[in-house]
Amino acid sequence: xxxxxxxxxxxxxxxxxxxxxxxxxxxxxxxxxxxxxxxxxxxxxxxxxxxxxxxxxxxxxxxxxxxxxxxxxxxxxxxxxxxxxxxxxxxxxxxxxxxxxxxxxxx
Amino acid sequence: xxxxxxxxxxxxxxxxxxxxxxxxxxxxxxxxxxxxxxxxxxxxxxxxxxxxxxxxxxxxxxxxxxxxxxxxxxxxxxxxxxxxxxxxxxxxxxxxxxxxxxxxxxxxxxxxxxxxxx
Numbered sequence: 602x603x604x605x606x607x608x609x610x611x612x613x614x615x616x617x618x619x620x621x622x623x624x625x626x627x628x629x630x631x632x633x634x635x636x637x638x639x640x641x642x643x644x645x646x647x648x649x650x651x652x653x654x655x656x657x658x659x660x661x662x663x664x665x666x667x668x669x670x671x672x673x674x675x676x677x678x679x680x681x682x683x684x685x686x687x688x689x690x691x692x693x694x695x696x697x698x699x700x701x702x703x704x705x706x707x708x
Numbered sequence: 709x710x711x712x713x714x715x716x717x718x719x720x721x722x723x724x725x726x727x728x729x730x731x732x733x734x735x736x737x738x739x740x741x742x743x744x745x746x747x748x749x750x751x752x753x754x755x756x757x758x759x760x761x762x763x764x765x766x767x768x769x770x771x772x773x774x775x776x777x778x779x780x781x782x783x784x785x786x787x788x789x790x791x792x793x794x795x796x797x798x799x800x801x802x803x804x805x806x807x808x809x810x811x812x813x814x815x816x817x818x819x820x821x822x823x824x825x826x
Contacts, residue, residue, distance in 0.1 A: 644819055
């Protein structure tokens, strides 16, 4: 089970819209796809689960979509604190799998 | 408050063994799927192992046969026994509640560092 994330690096400015992609090598059971945000020196934080449900405490500028093998994380208006690395993970089967990550950097 | 606190990391020689612990509070480990995830210096997240609420266990190919995941329900604690350690096992190790039964309440530990070096 391979997850591919694109782009590898995304350079945007605060206030812009970010679109991150995660593609699976096979269909993910029940769309059990999660997105995580990780900042330097910190543990990852759960953003989205079930492809499109926001985790507790996550602002509504974050949204997820997709099904089967193609998934998207969208950040509608970037805030300075959103610049980080984002990982997708499938948890529909074991072994679980993470994507390689997308680094969202300030332009 | 839901929380995970790892311990047990350190410097270990190649071929050695180490046991990591992950103490949970605010939720029940045995009712959840629980994972170990690691991150080598400057690299991405690598899933290591999961234990299901029913007790089934699964491992990444890179650690199969060397690592064992377990839990102590009386202590609400998750463990990772690591044997035959290699330099490539050097990483920060996180325990994490699997999203499958978490209903949006993600919980990760702060991480514990394992360094395998002579």
